[in-house]
Amino acid sequence: MRRIKTAVLGAGFIGKAHIEAIRRVGYVDIVAIGQNSQEKAEQYAKALNIPKAYGSYEQLLQDTEIEAVHNCTPNHLHFEINKQALLHGKHLLSEKPLTLFSEEAKELYHLAGQTKLITGVNFNYRQFPMVQHLKSMVKDKDLGEINIVRGSYLQDWLLYETDYNWRMDPKFGGPTRAISDIGSHLFDLVQYVTGLTITEVLADTSIVIPKRYMTKGQNESFQSQSDSMPQLVDITTEDYCSVLVKFNNGARGVFTVSQVSAGKKNALEISLDGSFASGSWKQEEPFRILTGYRDKPGETVLRDPNQVKKEALPFLHYPSGHEEGWTDSLKNTMHHFYAAILNKEAPSNSVASFKEGYQIMVINDAVIRSVKSGTWEKVDSV
Structure with a gap:
């Protein structure tokens, strides 16, 4: 090789x-x-x-x-x-x-x-074994037709007015922050798992902390402040956003992102409500899928080579109980990206394409328009 x-x-x-x-x-x-x-x-x-x-x-x-x-x-x-x-x-x-x-x-x-x-965008949450299992459950109609999609991505690393990061300056981070930084992961994940496309949005945002103390050296994500003298600056990008969405099959959804939710470190969660059953996955508990039914007890599927769908097996590398998490999702991204280079073939669809990266950007655009208009806004087609 x-x-x-x-x-x-x-x-x-x-x-x-x-x-x-x-x-x-x-x-x-x-x-x-x-x-x-x-x-x-x-x-x-x-x-x-x-x-x-x-x-x-x-x-x-x-x-x-x-x-x-x-x-x-x-x-x-x-x-x-x-x-x-x-x-x-x-x-x-x-x-x-x-x-x-x-x-x-x-x-x-x-x-x-x-x-x-070979090109790709690092939406690495696609790469978790149990995300692949849930995606296969949707494909196999284990949940029935998807009617409602709920999701959230909550963090607390910007909870205090003394927390500052370069992402807060639109010149460096863009016109949105929580939406583009973590909301992009949420939008990508739900579209990838469900196979559905977000077509309309109704959004609300809040700058929870309108003034923050910025130190001379802009910090890396999740790092503590330096000891230099802080300067009070105005914040123009959102700490929080909730979005109602419509999908191309008529399904509805609601998503919330926040970087000021105490106790939430990297709490990405999605829940799919189907006509027969529901399925949910949490990034901070990535080893299981919870399913719910009306007429029988709920079930838990663990990250186990003997329990997961066959489509999930290429993403699972250790025996049951030897849990694979965030760093392993990145490894899976690299594995599929470089396998494509090595074999001179298109990468696995678990590696988000530039087209899909572009699609997330037009969703962000629609969210921004909706915040300004206070009404539903259509997502431009790609």
Whole structure:
């Protein structure tokens, strides 16, 4: 088996997670890391045992040894870096959101389609074994026809006015925050599992903490503040959003996202209410699916090779009771992304495509329009 040479741009929280997951694939070598200065790049390269360090993405993309690139930079850099990576002939796995704006995502979607490159967006929650099991339950009509979809993604890492992150500045994070940062995962997951498409939205948002204290160094996600003198700044992006949705089959749904819900660390949950049964999955308890019925007791399906649907087996790597979680979902993403490069074939549909990344952007657009209008807004077709 040949070895694939790859590079990672950005070594913050998610960049380091990519690096660890890539190394678990076994046949992929991380040969370079890119940062926004040569000094930072060399520091990270030394700490992470990566041979090459580049102080800009332009320099890194000139390296002909590199076959694939992971874009783990802040949101405002996604479009230009993704575009240049494709133009330089690099296979590309981008962090979400694909871009800040839907027109940029549309351009990348069409550009990727003109190449033979393997591309994907890191919506890694698709990769959990029990998510695959639930998706197969929907396909096999185990729940009947899906009538109602409920979901939430709740965190508390921005609960206090002293919590600040670059995502709060629209120049870096885009016009939305909770919606694009965690709501994008929720929208993608429910569409992927159900096979349905969100067609209309009615949304409400709240800036729970309108002023926050920003320190000189903008922090990585989930990290504590530095000791530098804080500055009080106005916040213009939402801490919370709830969205009523309509699906293309007539089903209805309701989703809530929040980054200020105390005690919720990474609480992503989805529940599907069908005409025969219901099924639910929680990211913080990823090893089981709960099903409910009207006329008999509910059931729990555990992450067990002897219990899950056959479609889930490629995502399950350890015996029952040896639980696989968030880091394993990233490993599965890397496994399917690099298998496609190795075999020169389209990746598994568990790897979100640029088209699907673009679709999430037009849902975000509709949410923004709905917040402004106070009415239902249609989601543009892709």
